Amino acid sequence: MAEATGEEIAVGCIGAGKMARGVLGGLLITGKVPAKNLTVSAPTDTNLQYFRDRGCSATHSNAAVVSKCRVIFLATKPHIIPAVLQEVSSAFTPDHVIISMAAGVSLQTLEKEGAVVYARGSCAGQKEADLLKSLLSDCGMCEETPESYIDIHTGLSGSGVAYVYLFAEALADGAVKMGMPSALASRIAAQTLLGAAKMIIQSGEHPAKLRSDVCTPGGTTIHGLHELEKGALRATVINAVEAATKRARDLDKR
Known part of the structure; x- marks a missing residue:
């Protein structure tokens, strides 16, 4: 996988609530990813207008996000994650990088649907880790930790x-x-x-x-x-x- 920058990478987010606004808003503010490279999906227009107003693409189709974007953030409620992954898993390729922002969703849950996550399981390598750090480094501290720390990070x-x-x-x-x-x-x-x-x-x-x-x-x-x-x-x-x-x-x- 060749090196790529935020200017070149299409970034998507399934979910358009507060978590999505926080992370994608940070990417927009820092200029890591231009708005034209961001696509967000949600079942209704309630939260999508925030992203449309900033020049991002917005859709009701989760599959459209996966087909357009290489880096996918999962920002839905935790209990919805398995259904979302099952819905779009056939569209994932080895080149996709999937980052879950949902509390209480384990690597095992994600990997059962064939997803690649940053808190590295068996599929994600150093290039994927470096890509995520590059995207988020200007938004705040970005570190790799063992999976066992993720729930503690949520509490902290x-x-x-x-x-x-x-x-x-x-x-x-x-x-x-x-x-x-x-x-x-x-x-x-x-x-x-x-x-x-x-x-x-x-x-x-x-x-x-x-x-x-x-x-x-x-x-x-x-x-x-x-x-x-x-x-x-x-x-x-x-x-x-x-x-x-x-x-x-x-x-x-x-």
């Missing part, structure tokens, strides 16, 4: 976005309680989270060390942290990741 990152939103909301509400306007509090909360995240990534330090570094003895931060510890924030977040991971695993057992 996939669901973790909602945990962060809840924390940001709580931060802003605290400032509102003390007299700051809501809109300003929300912007400052968001900027605070952004700065903290960049510091973790750029410094390479463990979050515990960074937390310790900003705690002045007797200062405001340690007093605030004490209240968070009394509220069992750490244990609650750990439990949330565990609960979401277990749910992702349960979805695959259906």
Whole structure:
């Protein structure tokens, strides 16, 4: 298989909901794949208009996506994946690269339908892995992991976005309680989270060390942290990741 770039590769997505918007929207923003090379399918027009407005092709036919595109993202609800794969499996070729974004769908489930996935099973090679990394590298961190980590990733990152939103909301509400306007509090909360995240990534330090570094003895931060510890924030977040991971695993057992 020859090397190819996003400018040359036709990318498709079966499913047009939030997962599809997140990934394909990132490809469009970064310019990795031009809109004319993107095709998205969904059973109704409800979500397809988002992609049409951005110059992408939209269709109600999953088979049309497979016939036009070499790289296929699966962004449907988990329980629909087997039926979708059965519907279009005869159209797949060894040159297709199939990436599942559905929680709780194992490699075994995908490979039973002859699909190739990035979390590499028996069919996907280094070139397929490199292609996916090339497409998604500008959208955020893109790493290959053992399949056993995928459900944990769902609990940590996939669901973790909602945990962060809840924390940001709580931060802003605290400032509102003390007299700051809501809109300003929300912007400052968001900027605070952004700065903290960049510091973790750029410094390479463990979050515990960074937390310790900003705690002045007797200062405001340690007093605030004490209240968070009394509220069992750490244990609650750990439990949330565990609960979401277990749910992702349960979805695959259906």
